[in-house]
Amino acid sequence: MASMQNMINFQYRLDGKSLGDLYRGPVVLYQPVMTIGIPQPDKLFSRSDLCRLSGVTDGVASFWIKQAMLRPSPGPSGKGYHKRFDRLQVTLAAILNELQHNGVNVAGLAKFAGLVQTGIGICEGSPLRHQSIRSALYLYDYLNKFRHGEIIDVGDYETRTYRGRPRLVKISKTAESEREIAEKFANDDYATIEEILEFARVVSPETQYPIRMYTDLITELDGFDGGVTSWMIWSENTNWHLTWSADGVQGFGDIPDDLRSATYIGVGAIVARVWKIDRVLRNKMRVLERVEYLKETRPEIAEMLERRIQEDD
Secondary structure, eight states: OOOHHHHHHOOOOOOSSTTGGGGSSOOOOOTTGGGGTOOOTTOOEEHHHHHHHHOOOHHHHHHHHHTTSSOOOSOOOSTTOOOEEOHHHHHHHHHHHHHHHTTOOHHHHHHHHHHHHHHHHHHHTSSSOHHHHHHHHHHHHHHHHHHTTOOOBOOEEEEEEETTEEEEEEEOOBOOSHHHHHHHHOOOSSSOHHHHHHHHHHOOTTTHHHHHHHHHHHHHHHTOOSSBOEEEEEEETTEEEEEEESBTTBOOOOOOTTOOOOEEEOHHHHHHHHTTOOHHHHHHHHHHHHHHHHHHHOHHHHHHHHHHHHHHO
């Protein structure tokens, strides 16, 4: 496996779009990723670290902690002990700071923080990786439609002969059970269908957005996607609504035509600023990691990708 120094010194042009397929599937993580600013999941930060990285003052951080908008990691408490915070709490503090500077009041900040903390609480207590949790969210959409009487097509393509030539033909099949839907849509490299279906069954309209926010944050922190995550969030009849984009300010969907105002949050940009992440270098590293993984599982694809990398050099 290539060393970290070799990967950093390996220079080639890569825009992250023409080779988008490289970012799909299992990825092998290198341990010394702190070299480019990505914080390890188990690393904890002091309150002064949190303030320095997020840009908030100590007084503001203290207030947010008292209001449970920021939550320290479990550990010893009392005299002589100091609260420590993981990378999610530091990142949340930076996002809250951006929202505050853009005029969101304390009540709005508390509601937003509550959504994120709900997602963290649900997902951090699950044995599933964030990729599998996102697969469960994807499955939940179909299960929800199925439970409300919508027809879910779980058919597949088959090769049929037409005028002497083979042709792919879509064969429709209406789902009769949640298990059938899971077998069709719960494809994941890190968990079984049963595990994903079990998680999807406990997702609700109230928790789907918090869970999505958690998976987006982890995706940005760990660099599993070549995109740049952004959120658009708004309140309607005391309920919060969220839509997201993996392409910065573009690509938003599911925005009501009569929406008068919403708050834009550039999650990827905030994460990159807080942790000083070189997105270009990180994407190059992920491509190389993907190639190394494929050498063990799909050597012919790894060879093809290496050739394309050399051609881009």
